[in-house]
Every structure is written in C-alpha cells, then in structure tokens.
Amino acid sequence: MRAVLIYTTAEGQNMGDNAINNHVEKNMSQTIISIQGLDKTYSNGFSALKDVSLEVAEGEILALLGPNGAGKTTLIGSICGLVSPSSGVVEVGGFDIHKNARKARSMIGLVPQEIALEIFSTVWDTVRFSRGLFGCKADDAYIETLLKSLSLWDKKDNTIVSLSGGMKRRVMIAKALSHQPKVLFLDEPTAGVDVALRKDMWEVVDKLRKTGVTIILTTHYIEEAEEMADRIAVIRKGEILLVEEKEALLQRFGQKQVHLHLTAELTQMPSALEESDLELSADKKTITYTYDVMSKRTGITSLIAELAKNNVHIRDIDTRKSSLEEVFLSLVEEQKS
Amino acid sequence: MNKTAIKAIYRSEMKRFFRTIAQSMFSPVLSTVLYFVVFGAAIGSRIESVEGIAYGAFIVPGLVMLAVLQQSISNAAFGIYFPKFTGTIYELFSAPINFVEIIIGYVGAAATKSLIVAAVILITATFFVDIKIAHPLWAFAFLVLTALSFSLLGFIIGIWAKNFEQLQIIPMLVVTPLVFLGGAFYSANMLPGIWQIVVKFNPVLYLISGFRWSFFNVADVPVMISLIAISLFLFICIAIIGWIFKTGWRLRE
Ligand SMILES: Nc1ncnc2c1ncn2[C@@H]1O[C@H](COP(=O)(O)OP(=O)(O)OP(=O)(O)O)[C@@H](O)[C@H]1O
Numbered sequence: 291m292r293a294v295l296i297y298t299t300a301e302g303q304n305m306g307d308n309a310i311n312n313h314v315e316k317n318m319s320q321t322i323i324s325i326q327g328l329d330k331t332y333s334n335g336f337s338a339l340k341d342v343s344l345e346v347a348e349g350e351i352l353a354l355l356g357p358n359g360a361g362k363t364t365l366i367g368s369i370c371g372l373v374s375p376s377s378g379v380v381e382v383g384g385f386d387i388h389k390n391a392r393k394a395r396s397m398i399g400l401v402p403q404e405i406a407l408e409i410f411s412t413v414w415d416t417v418r419f420s421r422g423l424f425g426c427k428a429d430d431a432y433i434e435t436l437l438k439s440l441s442l443w444d445k446k447d448n449t450i451v452s453l454s455g456g457m458k459r460r461v462m463i464a465k466a467l468s469h470q471p472k473v474l475f476l477d478e479p480t481a482g483v484d485v486a487l488r489k490d491m492w493e494v495v496d497k498l499r500k501t502g503v504t505i506i507l508t509t510h511y512i513e514e515a516e517e518m519a520d521r522i523a524v525i526r527k528g529e530i531l532l533v534e535e536k537e538a539l540l541q542r543f544g545q546k547q548v549h550l551h552l553t554a555e556l557t558q559m560p561s562a563l564e565e566s567d568l569e570l571s572a573d574k575k576t577i578t579y580t581y582d583v584m585s586k587r588t589g590i591t592s593l594i595a596e597l598a599k600n601n602v603h604i605r606d607i608d609t610r611k612s613s614l615e616e617v618f619l620s621l622v623e624e625q626k627s
Numbered sequence: 628m629n630k631t632a633i634k635a636i637y638r639s640e641m642k643r644f645f646r647t648i649a650q651s652m653f654s655p656v657l658s659t660v661l662y663f664v665v666f667g668a669a670i671g672s673r674i675e676s677v678e679g680i681a682y683g684a685f686i687v688p689g690l691v692m693l694a695v696l697q698q699s700i701s702n703a704a705f706g707i708y709f710p711k712f713t714g715t716i717y718e719l720f721s722a723p724i725n726f727v728e729i730i731i732g733y734v735g736a737a738a739t740k741s742l743i744v745a746a747v748i749l750i751t752a753t754f755f756v757d758i759k760i761a762h763p764l765w766a767f768a769f770l771v772l773t774a775l776s777f778s779l780l781g782f783i784i785g786i787w788a789k790n791f792e793q794l795q796i797i798p799m800l801v802v803t804p805l806v807f808l809g810g811a812f813y814s815a816n817m818l819p820g821i822w823q824i825v826v827k828f829n830p831v832l833y834l835i836s837g838f839r840w841s842f843f844n845v846a847d848v849p850v851m852i853s854l855i856a857i858s859l860f861l862f863i864c865i866a867i868i869g870w871i872f873k874t875g876w877r878l879r880e
C-alpha cells in the first residue's frame with residue numbers, strides 16, 4: 291500500500307506517533323469486547339455456538355482460527371447484530387449490544403465474509419452511504435484519505451461492477467472504516483485474494499493496528515494469524531478450545547527441528563544413536579532431529595559429540611520452528627481423539 | 628433518531644431512481660398513453676359521459692391511482708428485496724439504526740418516486756383531455772396517503788418474498804384486478820345490482836372514489852368513508868411491519 295493511512299478515532303483527533311503509543315499503552319489491558327456464555331442455536335436446531343466466553347483487549351489483534359463450520363462467522367454475526375444470540379451477554383466498549391445497541395454498534399466496523407455491494411453504485415457513493423448509515427456527518431476529506439490508503443482513490447468514480455475482486459474487498463474495508471470505528475471485524479479478509487494482495491492486506495491491518503483500532507479477524511490461513519495476530523483463539527464445533535498469546539502458543543505447542551547436513555553419505559547410523567529419534571534423509575546426507583523447545587535438556591550437545599566421536603563430519607546446521615499450522619493441526623487432532 | 632442514516636438511505640434510493648429515470652418513467656407513461664388511446668379515444672367516443680363528466684377525463688384519477696399503487700408497491704418491494712438478494716442488507720443490521728428509521732428511509736423514497744410518476748402521468752393526461760382539479764389539497768392528501776400505505780405494503784412484500792416470482796405475484800395477481808374492479812374505468816353505480824355490493828368490499832374502490840371526488844366532486848362512496856378506509860389500511864400496514872420487526876420474521880436468524 292502506497293499512501294499512509296491517517297486514521298482518526300470517532301472523537302476526531304488526529305493521532306500522531308506519540309499519541310498512538312500513549313493510546314495503546316494506556317488501554318493495553320482495558321477490555322473492549324466482553325462475551326459471556328454466548329449460545330446460538332439456529333432455527334433448524336443446529337447449535338453453532340456453545341457457551342462461548344471471550345474478552346478482547348483494546349488495541350489488540352485477535353485471530354479466530356478454526357476449520358469450516360466452526361462458528362467463526364456466527365460468533366462475529368452475534369456481536370455485530372446479524373445473528374440473534376440464543377443466550378449470553380455481549381458488551382462492546384461497556385455497552386450491551388441489545389440494551390445499548392446504538393452505542394455499541396457505532397463502535398463497530400464489519401467486513402463480512404462474502405462480498406456484498408450494490409454493483410451499480412460508485413465507490414465514492416457507497417463509502418459515503420456507509421458513513422451516513424452510521425450517523426456520522428459527511429467528511430469528504432476523511433473518506434479521501436481512507437480511499438487513498440486503500441489504493442482506491444483512482445477508482446473512486448468507478449462503479450463497483452467494474453472493479454476486480456480484490457478491489458471490491460478493499461471497498462468493503464473502506465465501508466467498514468467509513469465511520470471510524472474502534473473495533474473492526476474482518477471475516478476472512480484475504481479469502482480469494484492473490485498473494486500480493488494478501489500481503490497488501492496485512493499491511494493495511496498493520497497500519498490500523500498502529501492507530502489503536504482493535505481488530506478481530508478470522509482466517510483459515512494459519513500463516514496469516516501468525517503474521518498479524520497478537521492473540522489467537524482456536525474455535526471448533528462452536529467451542530473455544532483455547533485463547534492464548536501467539537508467542538506462548540507457538541512455544542507451548544512448538545517443536546523445533548535441527549537439520550545436520552553431512553559432508554559425506556552416512557551408510558550406517560552410529561550404534562549409540564540408533565535408539566534416539568533421528569531421521570536420515572533418503573540421500574543419506576541429512577540427519578533430522580526433532581525436540582521440544584520447552585524441555586530443559588534438548589540433547590543437541592550429546593548428539594553432536596556422538597557424531598564427532600564416530601567421525602561423522604557436519605557441513606552445515608539449520609534449525610526450524612514448527613509453524614502455527616502444525617500447532618493448530620495437532621491441537622485439533624488432539625481434541626478429536 | 629438517527630436522521631443522518633434516514634437521509635443516507637433516502638438519498639441512495641433516490642439516486643438509484645434517477646440513475647434509471649428513463650426506464651422508471653417510460654413504462655408508466657406508455658401504459659397511460661395506451662389507456663387513453665384505447666379507453667379514452669376508441670371506447671370513450673361511444674360513451675358520452677359518466678355522471679356528467681367526459682369519459683376521457685373521468686378515467687384520469689383511476690389511471691393515476693393505478694400507477695401510484697403499482698409503483699409504490701414495486702418500488703418499495705424492490706427497494707428492500709434488492710439488499711436482501713445481494714446481501715448488502717448486512718449493513719442495515721450492523722448499523723446503529725432501528726427499524727423505524729429504515730422504514731422511513733425506504734418507504735419515504737418509494738412513496739416519493741410514485742408521487743413523481745403520478746405527477747408525470749397527470750401532465751401526460753393534459754395532452755389528451757382537459758382536467759380541472761376541484762379540491763387540489765384533497766387530491767394531494769389522497770395521493771400521499773395512498774403512496775405511503777401501498778409503499779408500506781410493498782415493503783412487507785419485499786421482506787416476505789423469497790424469490791423474484793413472489794416479488795411480482797402480489798402486484799400482478801391481487802393489485803391489478805382490484806384496481807380494475809375498483810372503478811378505475813367506470814362508476815360503481817353503472818354495475819348491475821349485486822355487484823354494487825360486492826365491489827364495496829374492494830378497498831381500492833374507496834381510494835379511487837375519494838381521489839375522483841377531489842377532481843370532479845362526484846363519488847361512489849362518501850369521501851369521509853374513503854379517508855377512513857385508506858387510513859385504516861395505512862394503520863394495518865404499520866401494525867404488520869411493527870410485528871415483523873419485533874419478531875425479525877424473514878429478516879434475521
Ligand atoms: N442460517 C443458518 N441456519 C442453520 N445453520 C447455520 C446457519 N448459518 C450457519 N449455520 C451452521 O452453523 C455452523 C457454523 O457456521 P459458521 O458460518 O459460523 O462457520 P465458520 O466458522 O464461519 O465457517 P467458514 O470457515 O466456512 O466460514 C455451520 O455448521 C453452519 O452449517
């Protein structure tokens with residue numbers, strides 16, 4: 291993204307770098323969304339959310355991670371007013387979403403999973419319309435900045451029908467940000483978006499993060515959660531399996547691998563090492579050792595010592611942390627069994 | 628009251644109307660012209676006058692009402708069905724607005740559109756016949772009340788409809804026959820015995836009668852009864868809509 295996003299909160303002040311830092315620091319632990327005992331049973335009897343409780347801190351980016359049909363969209367819909375929850379309490383910025391719907395909703399911007407736009411309207415009109423719908427005075431200067439920051443400015447007079455899919459998705463984001471919400475929901479912001487544009491989207495999210503907007507996003511791409519989120523909630527079959535800081539999650543479930551690249555083929559594994567968890571590659575030139583990051587003794591020293599004793603020469607070493615993808619899969623598998 | 632939101636909805640609806648103004652106007656004006664040619668000139672030349680009014684002029688109020696009814700229903704039905712169909716309705720649900728505001732925006736726009744069409748048809752009619760409106764204020768009041776209540780009806784149909792067929796079935800199967808049987812092209816007094824009673828059950832008769840009275844001072848039913856009937860209809864529509872929004876029927880999961 292080329293232009294810099296200058297984002298202002300609903301109160302209207304322009305936030306410079308310092309202001310941003312203060313803002314983030316001040317509110318670091320302040321809860322902006324609080325969900326308690328949320329249940330949703332659809333009219334066909336299907337129970338899509340089961341006793342979901344979750345707190346989101348102001349300024350953080352939370353990724354909702356889960357397989358198809360896990361209930362991510364239902365959860366977002368329940369908070370944003372698209373789905374009527376069967377029971378439970380949801381508060382946004384301290385306002386109950388039913389008793390104080392107007393105030394709660396003014397704080398929220400929503401980008402739904404499916405692109406839905408009035409195709410014969412222009413970009414400019416549709417974004418202005420959204421701002422009006424949220425009860426905000428027209429502010430063409432702000433909308434100009436917004437469109438520029440999303441690389442949509444040169445398309446402002448185009449009708450929606452003449453835009454590409456990725457541009458349409460950005461128009462959806464522009465609409466969601468048109469009223470300067472404090473909380474932004476992105477339901478699969480990068481579905482059907484090519485790699486370059488996905489990177490663009492990450493940048494947009496990153497810029498928004500710097501302005502102190504709280505973001506809740508859903509994704510199937512684990513690398514995306516890894517890239518963007520501060521915290522990750524894993525949801526499956528309507529239940530939240532866990533919510534944790536991304537780093538902690540990676541640590542807790544993370545495994546590390548060390549690859550030892552040998553100078554010559556290893557025909558026979560040294561007898562002292564035969565018992566251990568080593569893997570020899572097909573070309574017999576790489577040994578892979580997998581170990582747990584959290585364990586006190588990883589056993590790397592003795593492994594290398596043993597190899598040296600047997601005159602196995604190491605040309606190179608590299609290590610690799612398991613990605614969130616693997617963490618996620620192992621977690622979901624674990625729950626299944 | 629989120630007035631900004633009402634304005635936003637109203638404006639975007641009107642914008643769509645003016646974007647397709649040619650299509651929006653062409654069909655009602657064309658059918659009015661056809662009615663004049665067929666009923667006014669061809670048949671009208673054989674009917675001298677109805678209750679002392681030249682037949683060509685006599686049918687004008689009915690033609691205007693026919694257009695207002697059809698336009699109100701289809702504009703409002705389409706106005707709310709379209710966001711449902713394309714999915715853009717998500718924005719209405721997530722915005723800090725209540726249903727009263729949504730209705731004012733959509734129904735207000737739909738009623739405005741049909742009033743514009745009514746005006747254009749009246750102007751078209753002056754090319755064919757001489758018309759004088761005896762009670763212009765009453766005429767306007769009847770038009771506005773009719774446009775509003777049938778836009779509300781259209782709004783209900785738009786929410787109820789699950790597909791385009793359903794969207795069109797009520798205007799076609801119910802409204803058009805009611806207008807034709809409601810005395811658009813004749814006076815109820817011209818009907819044979821029993822039918823005079825049957826047509827009294829047709830709500831549209833009261834509209835056309837009242838509207839015609841405001842033009843020519845002649846009516847099938849007393850004008851006050853017409854006013855009560857249309858107000859009652861308006862009230863029923865508001866009650867149904869109130870219930871829909873309270874229960875979220877066909878709107879929200
Ligand atoms: N209107 C509905 N009526 C009945 N069941 C529904 C309805 N909407 C969703 N569901 C069911 O609720 C469950 C959760 O759906 P939801 O859309 O929240 O999943 P998701 O996590 O967003 O999935 P995806 O990753 O595919 O978008 C699914 O099993 C789905 O079939």
Ligand SMILES: [Mg+2]
Nearest residue numbers: 362363403477
């Ligand atoms: Mg989903």
